[in-house]
Amino acid sequence: MTLDQPTDADRSRASAKNIEKMWKYARGFAEKSGTQLHPHPEITEFLVIGLAKHIDELGRPLCPCNFYEDKVAEAKSSEWICACDEMQRYKYCHCLLFVNKDGLPITEYLPEGHEGREAYGIIKDEHPDKGRALGRLEEKQGRAITKKTAEE
Numbered sequence: 001m002t003l004d005q006p007t008d009a010d011r012s013r014a015s016a017k018n019i020e021k022m023w024k025y026a027r028g029f030a031e032k033s034g035t036q037l038h039p040h041p042e043i044t045e046f047l048v049i050g051l052a053k054h055i056d057e058l059g060r061p062l063c064p065c066n067f068y069e070d071k072v073a074e075a076k077s078s079e080w081i082c083a084c085d086e087m088q089r090y091k092y093c094h095c096l097l098f099v100n101k102d103g104l105p106i107t108e109y110l111p112e113g114h115e116g117r118e119a120y121g122i123i124k125d126e127h128p129d130k131g132r133a134l135g136r137l138e139e140k141q142g143r144a145i146t147k148k149t150a151e152e
């Protein structure tokens with residue numbers, strides 16, 4: 001597979017400081033959550049640039065893979081601030097920033113009918129001892145919560 005490489009023009013879309021910050025975050029969160037960065041580093045780099053650009057614009061690392069009617073309002077909610085609610089609940093990253101060793105998103109915790117299950121089938125978690133902080137909390141408390149309420 002041949003993928004486009006990020007260019008200097010792509011890198012100039014975000015500040016060097018926040019790009020560095022997001023690289024550090026991505027490496028650290030992959031380790032913490034028992035996932036890996038994508039085997040094609042250019043995919044990770046594009047995502048890191050997108051997250052850094054959102055910090056520059058909005059002050060928060062809003063997910064770079066969604067369309068938002070109102071980015072400012074979305075950034076105030078925590079749902080799509082990386083690591084998003086889906087990552088924290090199901091260990092599923094639809095951007096492919098946090099994946100398994102084959103570059104696939106973990107889907108085994110997703111509810112039936114979720115688009116990730118439809119697209120990829122069931123992809124098992126190789127490190128079930130790590131990650132899913134929100135999902136574990138919900139299981140313990142027996143109720144649905146959001147990352148925002150868990151933080152409060």
Ligand code: SF4
Nearest residue numbers: 063082084087093094
């Ligand atoms: S899908 Fe979630 S975990 Fe993945 S890059 Fe977007 S916000 Fe981050």
